[in-house]
Amino acid sequence: MLILDCFFGKCEKPTCDGCGLVPVRNLRRALKARSMDAGDDASDEAWKKAVEQTLAGNSQKSNTSKPMRKKRLLVPREEIPWYPTIKPDLCNGCGDCKVLCKPGVFELGEPDPTGVQRPKLVVGHPYNCIVLCDRCVPICTSGAITLPKKEDFEKYVEYLDE
Ligand code: SF4
Ligand code: SF4
Helix, strand or coil, rough: HHHHHCCCCCCCCCCCCCCCCHHHHHHHHHHHHHHHHCCCCCCCHHHHHHHHHHHHHCCCCCCCCCCCCCCEEECCCHCCCCCCCCCCCCCCCCHHHHHHHHCCCEEEEECCCCCCCCCCCEEECCHHCCCCCCCHHCCCCCCCEECCHHHHHHHHHHECCC
16 A cells, blocks of 8 residues: 555655655654664664654653763774665665755765666765664665674774773
């Protein structure tokens, strides 16, 4: 059903322009934004909880929000290969990653020459990615975004609040 496709970010229409379901898309993004605010380790659980709270009419921010930990990088950012990868075959061009990643890592890719599909997203600015952040992984309900293993990157970071 189209409304559920929109809500779960699975719509395959080539654009949202002029679509009457834009409010549904906006709700989906608001829910995902709240899920991301739940902390560094936003997970499927945080996303589900945000959905349940909103559907129950509780528009207050989750009280599970965790403060961002203060970190310092131990080498220049360009020497740390921590950034997401998008699997193009799974990306449906919903754009949620671009809208919700505040550092601006994602960019629109090339338009589909046939005009049938939305442009897929690409990792346009990998070194804008915050080392050890993984918030975009659970908000991509298509499972298109992957990140390296966190434990391999802890060596590049010093926590200032310990
Ligand atoms: S990577 Fe995921 S969140 Fe980003 S546009 Fe593609 S499907 Fe949507
Ligand atoms: S992991 Fe990187 S790309 Fe993903 S939301 Fe965080 S800063 Fe953005």
